[in-house]
Amino acid sequence: MPMITFDGHDYDCHQGETILEGLTRHGVLLPSACGQGVCQTCISKAVKGKPPVESQKGLKDTLAAQGYFLTCICTPEEDMELAVADVSKGWxxxxxxxxxxxxxxxxxxxxxxxxxxxxxxxxxxxxxxxxxxxxxxxxxxxxxxxxxxxxxxxxxxxxxxxxxxxxxxxxxxxxxxxxxxGDCFYTDKDLDQSLLMVGVGTGLAPLYGIVRDALQHGHRGDIHLFHASLAESGLYYADELNALAQQHENVHYIPCVLHGEVPEGGMKGDIQQLVQTAVPQLTGWRIYVCGDPEIVNGLKQTCFMAGASMADIYTDPFV
Ligand SMILES: Cc1cc2nc3c(=O)[nH]c(=O)nc-3n(C[C@H](O)[C@H](O)[C@H](O)COP(=O)(O)OP(=O)(O)OC[C@H]3O[C@@H](n4cnc5c(N)ncnc54)[C@H](O)[C@@H]3O)c2cc1C
Ligand code: FES
CATH class of the missing domain: 2.40.30.10 (Translation factors)
Incomplete structure (x- = not known):
């Protein structure tokens, strides 16, 4: 059973338990938010012992090389001593x-x-x-x-x-x-690449930035932006996105609902199936999917199966 040293005290960590879970069990509260290796709030530095590679997922190489890791996804393989690290630019x-x-x-x-x-x-x-x-x-x-x-x-x-x-x-x-x-953002590596963007609920927030950023960079490839919600009342920014589609002929805005009235220019049904039907072949495309984690993970698989390279799929699951 690995021992974790923190702030001058030793704590045991059960088999299969993460350091965050182990210390929480002992009443030691470390900073954390998502608990799933996304937000990086729980970043710590290993002063002794080696953090498993999986616990350094998403960290810059320079941080990983210095022994920084995420306690919420770190199942320790050996005794470790850690210090809570503030590597952000500061609050x-x-x-x-x-x-x-x-x-x-x-x-x-x-x-x-x-x-x-x-x-x-x-x-x-x-x-x-x-x-x-x-x-x-x-x-x-x-x-x-x-x-x-x-x-x-x-x-x-x-x-x-x-x-x-x-x-x-x-x-x-x-x-x-x-x-x-986060690494879900636009880069101008290929201005002619077709882009598929799917936002579920407030998953539109990052995409509203990304689509405008792409256009500011002079993106020439087609951009298909799906905004999905249970019903029309859950959609927003339709006027802004319709205006964007009118100003840029490569922008296609598709509001989607699961139930009720079909929004103007939109579609009704399961978002995964709607995307699959509308763009069945995604070889060479770049994909952005944000929002509900279950739908995001499902769409990631769907897009991969439709030919998109994993390196071209950017996601932000709101865990
Ligand atoms: C990378 C990232 C980006 C995010 N971006 C956004 C964003 O742009 N807009 C946004 O609104 N949220 C976003 N989220 C989600 C956000 O961080 C919070 O999780 C969310 O606002 C709920 O926090 P809370 O403190 O209000 O709920 P809590 O007090 O944590 O949860 C209350 C209850 O609601 C449940 N619950 C938590 N989240 C949800 C959910 N989304 N749907 C249904 N039930 C839920 C919990 O299981 C719990 O039972 C993002 C999350 C991540 C990781
Ligand atoms: S709590 Fe979000 S990455 Fe660990």
């Missing part, structure tokens, strides 16, 4: 400058950070609750040169952070944020 203060409902359950928040945040459209930030240590990740729908950080937050029933952001956060109030994080 920044960000002030809420606008709050607006985009539909019955999605709130747009615009934040002004005290320092300019250098990010790629589509990356996400971690946001700390002003009254607790709770941290949650939210994707950036804005473009870096817009000067404000735009978030689309869905109200989750009994959700601690989303409830706070919908009900209690005030214009003029402030948060601390950290980031940017």
């Amino acid at each position: 920044l203060k960000a002030t809420v400058i606008e709050k607006q409902l985009l539909n019955e359950s999605v709130m747009r928040l615009r934040l002004q950070s005290e320092e300019t945040l250098d990010y790629f459209a589509g990356q996400f930030i971690n946001l700390k609750h002003p009254e607790t240590e709770l941290v949650r990740s939210y994707s950036l729908a804005s473009l870096p040169d817009e000067g404000v950080l735009e978030l689309h937050v869905k109200r989750v029933p009994n959700g601690q952070m989303s409830g706070y952001l919908h009900d209690d956060a005030k214009v003029g109030g402030s948060f601390t944020i950290d980031g940017p994080v």
